[in-house]
Amino acid sequence: STAELGDRIRAAKATLGDRAVVLGHFYQRDEVLEHADFVGDSFQLAQATKSRPDAEAIIFCGVHFMAETADLLSTPDQAVILPNLAAGCSMADMADIDSVTDCWEQLEDLYGTEQGADGRVPVIPVTYMNSSAALKAFCGEHGGIVCTSSNAETVLEWAFERGERVLFFPDQHLGRNTAKAMGVPLERMPMWNPRKALGGNTSAELESAQVVLWHGFCSVHKRFTVDQITVARQEHPGVRVIVHPECPMSVVDAADSYGSTDFIKKAIEAAPAGTTFAIGTEINLVKRLAAQHPEHTIFCLDPVVCPCSTMYRIHSGYLAWVLEALVGTAERAPEILNRIQVPQDVAGNARIALERMLAAKP
Ligand code: 13P
Ligand code: SF4
Numbered sequence: 621s622t623a624e625l626g627d628r629i630r631a632a633k634a635t636l637g638d639r640a641v642v643l644g645h646f647y648q649r650d651e652v653l654e655h656a657d658f659v660g661d662s663f664q665l666a667q668a669t670k671s672r673p674d675a676e677a678i679i680f681c682g683v684h685f686m687a688e689t690a691d692l693l694s695t696p697d698q699a700v701i702l703p704n705l706a707a708g709c710s711m712a713d714m715a716d717i718d719s720v721t722d723c724w725e726q727l728e729d730l731y732g733t734e735q736g737a738d739g740r741v742p743v744i745p746v747t748y749m750n751s752s753a754a755l756k757a758f759c760g761e762h763g764g765i766v767c768t769s770s771n772a773e774t775v776l777e778w779a780f781e782r783g784e785r786v787l788f789f790p791d792q793h794l795g796r797n798t799a800k801a802m803g804v805p806l807e808r809m810p811m812w813n814p815r816k817a818l819g820g821n822t823s824a825e826l827e828s829a830q831v832v833l834w835h836g837f838c839s840v841h842k843r844f845t846v847d848q849i850t851v852a853r854q855e856h857p858g859v860r861v862i863v864h865p866e867c868p869m870s871v872v873d874a875a876d877s878y879g880s881t882d883f884i885k886k887a888i889e890a891a892p893a894g895t896t897f898a899i900g901t902e903i904n905l906v907k908r909l910a911a912q913h914p915e916h917t918i919f920c921l922d923p924v925v926c927p928c929s930t931m932y933r934i935h936s937g938y939l940a941w942v943l944e945a946l947v948g949t950a951e952r953a954p955e956i957l958n959r960i961q962v963p964q965d966v967a968g969n970a971r972i973a974l975e976r977m978l979a980a981k982p
Contacts, residue, residue: 622651625936629655632943640946641675642939643668643690645682646881647902647931652681652939661882662686662749663768666974669693669700677701677946677956681934683709687960688753692971699956701946703938707930709750711866714836715790717754720745723812723832724762727787730826736784743832744783746775748791750838753962753970755789760969765976769865770880772798776831778980785829787812790836797865797872799831809833840928841866844900848921849874852898861921862887863900871900881905888913902928 633640633655643665644656653659658668662682669678669690678700680687687702694700724745731742745764747755756766763782767775776798779786788795792811799809809831813821826832844867852859861875862884872878877887881901888897893915899906900921910918920926941957948954962970 622936625940626651626654628940629936629943632940632947635947636677636943638674640677640679640943641672642679642681645686645931646885646905646908647928648681648934649904649932649936650908651936652934653908655936655939656681661768661770661880662689663770663880664882665690666693666749666768666978670978673698679703679939679942680960681939683707683712683928683930684960685709685712685750685752688962688970689749689756689974691960691962692753692756692967692974700960701942701956701958702934702960703942703958704933704935705958707933709930711748711790711836711838712750712752715747715751715755715834717752717758720755720758720787720789720834723834724758724787727826727832730823731785740781741783743785743787744779745787745789746779746795747789747973748772748794751790754966756973757966757969760972760974760976764973765980766973767794767977768880769794770882771977771980772865773802774980775977776802778976780830785832787832787834789834791838791866792833792835793837793841793868793872794865795831795833796869797867797878800869804830811835838866840902840926841900842868843924843926844868844871844921846870846874848900848923849898852919852921856896856898856917859896859898860887860891861898861900863921867900875900885909888916888918891916902926902931904928904931 642656644653644659666689670693673695678690680690687700691700735741745759745762747759749768810825810829811833849861863875863878865878896917898921903925906920945955945957
């Protein structure tokens with residue numbers, strides 16, 4: 621049962637002490653997060669990894685790209701563990717290194733590779749944190765950078781200081797919403813379409829582009845609609861609508877504000893008691909915020925429960941399993957299970973792109 625698993629997790633953690641640290645993303649189940657030493661959004665979890673160089677094992681309750689990032693930002697002696705290896709991210713899977721390289725080569729043919737008179741290169745690659753380490757390495761190698769939903773604007777500013785244009789992957793919505801907020805007109809952010817047979821991109825639209833968007837999206841956040849916001853406003857006059865920037869542009873435009881998971885949490889914490897919120901993000905976070913803030917009315921914009929099915933794959937059984945393996949028994953030597961290790965040939969460049977993000981000033 622969940623209670624028994626909770627006892628086993630607490631016992632294993634007590635034995636391990638400071639040797640192990642459990643990190644948890646806001647979208648994790650409550651019965652997992654109650655054991656986390658640190659809970660945060662993807663940016664905060666990257667920072668938290670760096671703050672615990674003493675821990676031998678980092679148990680990452682999140683998804684694969686987050687665990688890869690933790691491996692890149694931890695010391696070589698630390699082991700990063702993903703309790704269930706099947707916890708991926710469908711958006712991260714929508715951009716692969718071969719397709720992005722192919723796109724990049726075509727853009728180089730079009731824009732050239734020479735710096736302009738102002739010292740800027742023709743194009744800078746920017747990857748959302750929700751991507752494989754190979755894509756982060758691609759950015760590191762080609763003068764680019766990583767962003768998260770909490771620093772996308774800062775990172776795009778960094779990129780525009782160094783490049784005339786940006787190639788942004790994998791999330792079209794975060795790219796579009798952020799660039800639009802910075803004043804980039806929609807007609808200057810075409811979506812990359814390599815399928816010439818289906819129309820492809822015209823050279824005119826690529827030539828005038830400021831941001832070339834990849835076609836990826838989050839299957840959880842694309843469910844939110846403007847109609848849901850209209851209904852929420854009709855049924856709850858005065859409601860504050862806050863959504864995640866992975867939502868489509870029309871939804872972000874219709875909301876009162878948007879931001880990362882931590883932004884949503886802080887907006888709720890800062891509101892006067894009695895505020896009603898309609899939230900456009902994953903349901904585990906929305907339900908937890910509602911339970912933690914009985915002084916407000918908080919509900920999810922989508923009436924049909926929308927969990928992130930891959931985040932949900934981490935449950936307490938897996939957490940107990942990897943922690944108990946680290947402890948070992950009289951019969952069984954301690955063991956590191958489900959270690960995530962970014963291959964050496966991509967780790968160096970991936971780290972460069974991540975460190976550029978951590979150093980970019982907000
Ligand atoms: P945050 O960066 O807001 O934590 O979001 C991560 C994510 O995967 C959202 O879908
Ligand atoms: Fe990926 Fe969407 Fe899940 Fe975030 S909510 S981990 S973007 S599938």
